[in-house]
Amino acid sequence: MNSLSFIRIAETLRTWISICVPVVILLSVSSSTVFSQLTVEATPPPLTISTALPGSEPTAVQDASTRLRIRRQAVVAKVTVATNCVGQKFTLKALAVSNEAGNPAPEVTLVHNAPAADFLVNLPTTGPGNVRTNVRFTASATYAQGTGIDSHTVTYTHVAQ
C-alpha cells in the first residue's frame, strides 16, 4: 500500500464519519421521541386563593400532585422550568419535592417569559431508568393585586448539565 492509497482510505473514513455520526445522533433523537425523556404524569388542579387571616395577605395555596418522569441519561443532567402566562398578575412558585434522585434547586418563582431556571439538578447517570419527582406549586397573591385568573403553560426541559 503506497502513501497515496493510505491517504485516500483515511479521507474516505473521515467522510463517512462526518456523515454517519450526525445520522446516528439524529436517529437517537428520533428514538427519544418514541421513548420520551421527560413526561408529565400528573397535572395540578386549579389553585384557588379565597381565604385570608386577619392582619395578613390572602392565604397562599399549595399543591404537590404534579409528577414528572425523567429518563436517565448517559451524562449528568438537569431539568429546568419556565412558564408562559400572558398578563400574569399573581405569584406562582415551583419546587421539586419527593424526588427519587438529583437535587432540588431552590424554589423557582415562575415569571412569564423569564429564562428557564434550574428545577432539579445533578440527575445521575446510574440507577433506575426513570426518575420521578413531584412538583410543589405555591400560588400567592396580595390584596392590592385584586382578583382574576392566571393561566400558565409550565414547561420543563431536560438538558445535559
Next chain:
Amino acid sequence: MSRYPNVYLPESEDQHSPMTKHLSLYIKILGAHILISVLAPQSLLSQTYGTASHSATVTVSEIALLSVNTGVTLNITGAGTPAGQDLMTATDQSSTLWWGLNGTSKKITVNTNNAGPFFVLKVEALSSTQGTPASTVTITTAAKDFITGLGLNMGSCTLRYTAEALASTGTGSDSHTITFTVQTQ
C-alpha cells in the same frame, strides 16, 4: 487542447493533486456540517433530551375579610357624672376591627340586631389605617356607613364604643349583636 497551454488540467480524478483533494473534502465536510446545523433541531445542538408542558391555573376569588377580636361590655354607672346632669356615658376601645379586601370601591357598614334598645350605643373608628372613617355612628338596625374608600388593601382600626343613658330612663340591660358588613360603594 486547453485554451490555457500553460495550465495543467488533469484528465481524470485520479490525477488530482492531494491538495485539491483535501480542499474538495473539506468543502464536503463543511457543507455537511452546515446542512446538519440547519436541519438538526435546536434541542440536539444544546443537548436537550426532552421537554414537557402542562397547564396551571391560579384563580384569586374576591376576598372580603372582616374580623373583630373581642366582645365588649359597657357598664353605665354614673360615676363621674356631674350632679344634676341627666346624660351618663361609658366608653370602651378594647376591640379592633381588621379587614382585607381585594375588590375595588368597598365600604364597611355597621348595624345591630337590637331593634328596641333602652340605651343609645355609638361606635367610632379610631386610627384607621385605610379609608375614610365616618364620624361617630349611632348604631341602629339600619346599616350605616362606618368606613368608606376601601378596596385592594388590608387595614385595621380601633373600635370605640360609647353607651349613653339618661338617668331618667332608669336601669336595664341591652344586648347587641353588632354586624360589620363589606359592601360595594
